[in-house]
Amino acid sequence: MGGMRMRIGATVTAVVLVVAATGVSSAAAAPDKPGQPRYTAGAVGAGDAYFPSSGNGGYDVQHYDLAVTYTPPAAAPAPLEGQFSGVATIDLVALQDLDRFNLDLRGMTVQSVAIGGKAAASVAPPAPGATVDGAAFWHVQDDANRVWELTIQPRPKIKTGQTVRVVIGYGGTTTRPLDIEDALYGWVTTRDGAIVASEPEGSMTWYPVSDHPTDKASYSFAITVPEGKVAVANGTQPKPATTTAGWTTWYWDAPDQQASYLTTASVGDFELRQTYTSASGVPIIDAVDTKLTPQRLATTNASLAQQPAMIDYFESQFGPYPFGSFGAIVDNDSVGYALETQTRPVYSSQASQGTVAHELAHQWFGNSVSPERWQDIWLNEGWATYAAWMWTERTGGISTQQAYNAWYAPARTPDYWALPIGDPGALGLFATQVYNRGAATLQALRVEVGDEAFFAGARLWLERYDDSTGTSEGFQAVFEETSGKDLDGFFQIWLRDPVKPPATWTIP
Known part of the structure; x- marks a missing residue:
């Protein structure tokens, strides 16, 4: 297995939507560069040698607002599949005069798109080298070559410095996606919900994103799950969860700059704990699976109890804790690893003291x-x-x-x-x-x-x-x-x- 050519079962699907933009006039050529087009396509990928198609060029995302509704799998022996629908509202700023730009999205189907409040319609994806008339939007998913790109061609085109709001409705059936090393990552479906850990480029498995650390943004989440389930994401809760007609919506807000691979929205049978802070006032919010064995629960509780002291010590060595909260998500699942996410690391099965120290240190080194x-x-x-x-x-x-x-x-x-x-x-x-x-x-x-x-x-x-x-x-x-x-x-x-x-x- 070499380079980026891991084969997970090659499939190519396409969903294409027309996109409208307002307030920008087109120009055939750049005024200071006669004969050269003024509006060009943003790069397909952020230029990372390891993941050439991850991230995108031509714009800078400012904020993601993710509204997700998720139904976990039914009890065994039903298939280990969840049902997911989402609306991603993405605020971005153009860094060049854009003819088109891309977002990464893997394993999902797009149902609707709007830019500037105007709905979109679909067209067929162009053949290589072909042009597309008017506004267009298409989605290519090539598992064999690890290319998962939504391409937006707005009309009128977008001018450098223009702020654009893109609203994308999407969804699909979730399973257990694999990364390049054949490890579970991204939105990993579990019997009681989902464990979400996306390093290095797995966030695209659950929302459209510029999936590379060089494009950091702030985040907000509204995650709706069946009543009785708990959904935990980055940051803090700006308001209490609300329940209507058997569904509960959990709200989380992460205002600090955050790389996409550090986002989470884990769902499960969690006890949500908000009982302590560090000496410097950092609130600590833990979500602990109610099904941990007594031994694992004891190890987890003893380890998490050290979080305030760990923050105090690392602040004395490295400087102030860089974000507005900390905590843990401890899921009784067999994924088999712990992984940094910003403010709320994910632990599979249990949290040991050394691992908690490791994941806390990531808040400075890896997250900030x-x-x-x-x-x-x-x-x-x-x-x-x-x-x-x-x-x-x-x-x-x-x-x-x-x-x-x-x-x-x-x-x-x-x-x-x-x-x-x-x-x-x-x-x-x-x-x-x-x-x-x-x-x-x-x-x-x-x-x-x-x-x-x-x-x-x-x-x-x-x-x-x-x-x-x-x-x-x-x-x-x-x-x-x-x-x-x-x-x-x-x-x-x-x-x-x-x-x-x-x-x-x-x-x-």
Whole structure:
């Protein structure tokens, strides 16, 4: 299996809708570039080498308002399928004069589209290279090549700087989608609801989106589920849930800038807890599955009880908690992983203390500052793993240096060392080396530059790239700034060289 060509069963479907826009006059050519078209198509994809078709060019999304109605599967032996309908209201700003632009959407059918309050009608999708007269909208889903694109061709065309509201009605039958590594992700249907964890580009499985971290936006949610079910999303509840005729709508608001892969809207048999805050006043909201076994519930409760102290400690090391709330979603499902989502990490089966520390650290490293390219995922996972090492030391366990030494000591095969964590490939995003060698890189960096420069660099990184994205090159530059050292050789060894680093940083 190579590159982006994972085959999950190739299907191609098309739904095409006419789109109307107002208030913009067309122009055949740019005034300052005679002979060149003024209005052009936004790029199909954000330009990420690992996921070329994810995200889109030509615009910047400001806000997603997602209204979702979801019916979980019936009891076994009924098929493990849910019924989903949604209305996505998307506010975006054009970054160029747009002839057309795209949104990512996988596995859903579009029923309606409006721009500027005007309804749309459908046309057939064009053949490659063909033009389309008038306003048009089409949806191509090519599973074999991992291309899932809604293309909007508005008429009149959209001018640079114009704010546009797109309203899309869509829906379908939900199952259990797979990512490029054949792991469950996105909107994963469960018997009692859904567990939603979308890294790296699974948000497109449940709403139309520019699905790349470089296009952050704010979010609001209204999630309607059968009465008795609980729906949990990012942020806080702006108003209480409402119930009418057997359906309950849960409202959530996430006003901070957020990468699409960090959104969630998990549904299940949850107990919603809102009982404590950190010392700095961060409200903590947990949703814990009522079906956890007694042992898993005890582990989960003990771990979640440490969240306020963890926030206090990480704030002392990294600076203020970057968002308006925190918490957890603990789902009694067999997905088999924990995953960061902004403000509300998702845990499958139970939450352990080390994992909670890891996911909390992601709020700074990964959520506040996200990877500009997916190849730089070590900046997420290395920091989160290292912060868990720090928490272990804080609570009386082994020190970060001892954790480093324990990682460094074992003999490993050449294949382990061959993976360059600074560019692990699309199939290596969640390799253990990205986590553990990433954490070891940070401990070695701390030894290399000293504690003062190390923690000054961590805080400067978070301040400089807050609510944005960063790269390994930018990270190196920050630490060269705080330490006064040339770190080219250091980062070459740790991020790129396909061999075991020398014992230079192993301190007894």
